[in-house]
Amino acid sequence: VTAFASRWVEPPAGVAEHPVGGLAAGFRAAGVAAGIKPSGDPDLGLLACSEPDAVSAARFTSSGAPAAPVLLCRSRCRLDALGAVVVNSGNANAATGNRGLEDAARMQGAAAMAASVREDRVAVASTGVIGVPLPMDGMMKAILAARGELAPGGDRAFWRAIATTDKFEKLLSLDVELPAGTVRISAQAKGAGMIQPGFATMLCFVQTDAVLAAETAELLLGVCVKRSFERISVDGQLSTNDAVLLIASGASGVIVEQESDDELRFGEALDYALRRLALQIVRDGEGAARVARVHVHGGHDATIEAVARAIANSPLVKTALHGGDPNWGRIAQAVGAAVPGAGPLPFDIWIEGVQVCAAGVAVPHDTAALAAAVAGEEVEYVVGLPGEGAETEVFFSDLSHDYIRINAEYTT
Amino acid sequence: VTAFASRWVEPPAGVAEHPVGGLAAGFRAAGVAAGIKPSGDPDLGLLACSEPDAVSAARFTSSGAPAAPVLLCRSRCRLDALGAVVVNSGNANAATGNRGLEDAARMQGAAAMAASVREDRVAVASTGVIGVPLPMDGMMKAILAARGELAPGGDRAFWRAIATTDKFEKLLSLDVELPAGTVRISAQAKGAGMIQPGFATMLCFVQTDAVLAAETAELLLGVCVKRSFERISVDGQLSTNDAVLLIASGASGVIVEQESDDELRFGEALDYALRRLALQIVRDGEGAARVARVHVHGGHDATIEAVARAIANSPLVKTALHGGDPNWGRIAQAVGAAVPGAGPLPFDIWIEGVQVCAAGVAVPHDTAALAAAVAGEEVEYVVGLPGEGAETEVFFSDLSHDYIRINAEYTT
Numbered sequence: 001v002t003a004f005a006s007r008w009v010e011p012p013a014g015v016a017e018h019p020v021g022g023l024a025a026g027f028r029a030a031g032v033a034a035g036i037k038p039s040g041d042p043d044l045g046l047l048a049c050s051e052p053d054a055v056s057a058a059r060f061t062s063s064g065a066p067a068a069p070v071l072l073c074r075s076r077c078r079l080d081a082l083g084a085v086v087v088n089s090g091n092a093n094a095a096t097g098n099r100g101l102e103d104a105a106r107m108q109g110a111a112a113m114a115a116s117v118r119e120d121r122v123a124v125a126s127t128g129v130i131g132v133p134l135p136m137d138g139m140m141k142a143i144l145a146a147r148g149e150l151a152p153g154g155d156r157a158f159w160r161a162i163a164t165t166d167k168f169e170k171l172l173s174l175d176v177e178l179p180a181g182t183v184r185i186s187a188q189a190k191g192a193g194m195i196q197p198g199f200a201t202m203l204c205f206v207q208t209d210a211v212l213a214a215e216t217a218e219l220l221l222g223v224c225v226k227r228s229f230e231r232i233s234v235d236g237q238l239s240t241n242d243a244v245l246l247i248a249s250g251a252s253g254v255i256v257e258q259e260s261d262d263e264l265r266f267g268e269a270l271d272y273a274l275r276r277l278a279l280q281i282v283r284d285g286e287g288a289a290r291v292a293r294v295h296v297h298g299g300h301d302a303t304i305e306a307v308a309r310a311i312a313n314s315p316l317v318k319t320a321l322h323g324g325d326p327n328w329g330r331i332a333q334a335v336g337a338a339v340p341g342a343g344p345l346p347f348d349i350w351i352e353g354v355q356v357c358a359a360g361v362a363v364p365h366d367t368a369a370l371a372a373a374v375a376g377e378e379v380e381y382v383v384g385l386p387g388e389g390a391e392t393e394v395f396f397s398d399l400s401h402d403y404i405r406i407n408a409e410y411t412t
Numbered sequence: 413v414t415a416f417a418s419r420w421v422e423p424p425a426g427v428a429e430h431p432v433g434g435l436a437a438g439f440r441a442a443g444v445a446a447g448i449k450p451s452g453d454p455d456l457g458l459l460a461c462s463e464p465d466a467v468s469a470a471r472f473t474s475s476g477a478p479a480a481p482v483l484l485c486r487s488r489c490r491l492d493a494l495g496a497v498v499v500n501s502g503n504a505n506a507a508t509g510n511r512g513l514e515d516a517a518r519m520q521g522a523a524a525m526a527a528s529v530r531e532d533r534v535a536v537a538s539t540g541v542i543g544v545p546l547p548m549d550g551m552m553k554a555i556l557a558a559r560g561e562l563a564p565g566g567d568r569a570f571w572r573a574i575a576t577t578d579k580f581e582k583l584l585s586l587d588v589e590l591p592a593g594t595v596r597i598s599a600q601a602k603g604a605g606m607i608q609p610g611f612a613t614m615l616c617f618v619q620t621d622a623v624l625a626a627e628t629a630e631l632l633l634g635v636c637v638k639r640s641f642e643r644i645s646v647d648g649q650l651s652t653n654d655a656v657l658l659i660a661s662g663a664s665g666v667i668v669e670q671e672s673d674d675e676l677r678f679g680e681a682l683d684y685a686l687r688r689l690a691l692q693i694v695r696d697g698e699g700a701a702r703v704a705r706v707h708v709h710g711g712h713d714a715t716i717e718a719v720a721r722a723i724a725n726s727p728l729v730k731t732a733l734h735g736g737d738p739n740w741g742r743i744a745q746a747v748g749a750a751v752p753g754a755g756p757l758p759f760d761i762w763i764e765g766v767q768v769c770a771a772g773v774a775v776p777h778d779t780a781a782l783a784a785a786v787a788g789e790e791v792e793y794v795v796g797l798p799g800e801g802a803e804t805e806v807f808f809s810d811l812s813h814d815y816i817r818i819n820a821e822y823t824t
Contacts, residue, residue: 094741329504337475343477346697408737
């Protein structure tokens with residue numbers, strides 16, 4: 001499991017990295033090659049829960065052009081009682097029409113057999129190129145092959161099979177001490193580009209062996225997604241395929257009652273897990289060398305959200321971040337663009353704790369010290385707008401030559 | 413004057429490039445070095461109209477953080493009766509507070525003396541780095557020096573003095589045959605990055621020797637800006653300093669009556685001039701190698717506008733354009749992001765006349781022929797959404813390594 005450290009995401013008390021890793025109890029996973037990726041790398045993942053009464057919760061992309069697997073999950077799955085997931089990478093199965101829906105249904109059927117669960121309890125997910133039919137023969141064989149590979153320690157192989165342009169692993173396995181007992185949370189995420197969540201913009205699969213009510217899973221996943229995958233941006237682009245799934249097997253026997261201290265602690269651990277994976281996605285933003293957090297406070301929710309997004313998605317701010325350039329004029333420009341009006345708006349800007357702008361006017365500061373402060377891997381911007389009571393944050397990556405290289409050459 | 417040709421912007425009948433160039437009658441201009449640019453290049457431009465009854469119209473940025481010269485123009489200028497313009501490049505005079513307003517007022521006062529017009533008839537504009545005070549001593553001397561350089565053929569020197577990262581000249585001098593007689597339109601524009609007009613995102617100064625009522629100037633400039641600088645994007649970023657000014661000297665004696673055939677013809681010529689300059693700004697988009705036009709049609713104005721902007725500002729679409737990659741999946745992704753919903757939205761996509769997506773589903777096509785078709789300098793995308801009666805277009809540039817290089821190193 002990848003070592004992780006950030007000043008922005010700290011593990012809460014009672015949450016520890018599992019020394020060996022692996023999935024939460026009651027789960028097995030596998031990753032195999034179905035021949036979708038020309039490289040021959042693994043591109044088909046299967047996750048199965050052995051407990052018949054598993055509960056689940058799910059969130060999907062808000063895109064108006066959702067991929068076939070998203071449409072299938074919404075219309076033909078018991079999203080509160082999932083027991084298996086089948087995922088392919090290398091092909092999004094998007095803009096593929098009825099054939100795409102049929103292919104997704106065939107994946108669901110084969111995975112139901114392979115995982116020994118009912119079809120409507122199998123979620124389907126895809127990621128990759130848009131507008132190309134899936135090579136179904138290879139995939140059906142791969143799903144059968146994955147059955148034989150299913151293992152409690154299969155999370156790493158599963159992760160490899162769902163990754164595309166990801167440069168490093170994004171998976172975790174946490175021991176969580178609750179008053180009622182110890183449970184495990186395991187999770188695997190992929191995503192590096194086409195990342196700005198309407199709520200999420202990638203694939204993330206979370207497992208726990210805690211005993212949760214379906215309502216609890218739904219509530220906690222909703223809250224934690226809002227604080228994690230909804231708060232990141234690599235390139236401001238919403239994918240057709242985003243999905244986040246939480247499945248609770250109950251295999252630990254540790255019951256997380258609603259509105260209990262156990263629920264609070266479990267929620268904190270889930271929050272940590274998803275924020276950590278979200279930040280890892282930003283760090284792995286295509287070509288990213290530096291990551292930033294912008295924190296915006298003021299009097300109006302809609303305004304601070306617009307300002308935070310305008311800064312996080314500004315190619316001028318992102319190239320300055322890449323260049324290690326404390327060019328706060330670009331922050332000012334983004335603020336002005338997000339809050340149109342005859343102005344001038346009296347906004348404040350701090351970079352790494354140094355105030356550079358007060359009430360819309362430049363503040364003299366030690367530019368050499370500031371340049372040194374933004375040379376690190378993490379940079380923090382704070383923007384103050386008039387009023388009080390509202391605050392938000394967005395984590396974002398820089399914009400680099402490698403983003404251009406990766407994306408100018410993606411299909412050709 | 414730069415040779416210009418595009419399939420998207422054709423000169424109307426009766427409009428011809430002036431063989432020698434130069435400003436419309438009644439105008440003189442100059443460009444000198446004030447010492448703002450470290451290179452020593454010209455960075456102060458002065459434009460003066462000799463006719464006491466000149467009329468004018470103006471448009472400014474919609475940014476909530478407008479620069480001092482924009483605030484000054486709005487509050488202390490007769491925008492319908494301008495007789496001079498003073499412009500500096502290399503420094504935006506933005507986020508400079510009261511000192512910035514005083515500096516802009518001093519520029520206005522000095523230019524009024526230099527051009528022999530009243531202060532409230534002098535417009536002030538700036539472009540460059542945000543948050544740095546202007547070097548006023550050098551500027552006051554430069555304004556006086558510019559007075560001695562004012563010339564009817566000074567448009568090229570004036571252009572050089574207003575340019576920053578521009579790679580080529582953007583100026584024109586047109587003879588326009590009207591039923592009432594021949595008039596001239598001259599114009600100078602700068603702009604390459606931080607370009608997405610709320611209405612305009614750069615500086616553009618337009619002169620004519622036609623006799624216009626102030627209401628006519630206002631009406632025609634408003635319509636033509638909507639069809640030109642409002643329809644372009646380099647990087648989706650709104651500047652703090654954008655300004656477009658039209659001044660009519662009346663020196664030709666050719667009267668353009670309201671609601672006449674002359675007004676119609678003059679409007680067509682102004683429309684051509686501004687669309688041509690707008691397209692040149694896109695072509696000069698920082699690092700741009702290719703330009704594209706996206707045309708969107710459908711049933712709802714707000715939806716087609718959102719889709720057109722989402723495509724024009726998508727870094728994924730822009731990198732694919734840069735790579736000469738007909739990756740229409742990125743167009744589909746941008747459409748889906750702009751029109752959230754449980755979908756699927758039945759949209760159509762054509763690239764260079766080849767349909768690649770129908771009702772949201774991939775259409776088989778000759779991919780080699782399409783790749784060849786998008787290898788040129790101009791690429792055209794057409795997107796059809798449900799419904800009829802609404803259409804729009806946006807011109808945009810690609811996203812290249814040079815954009816990163818230029819903007820990662822802008823202040824450091």
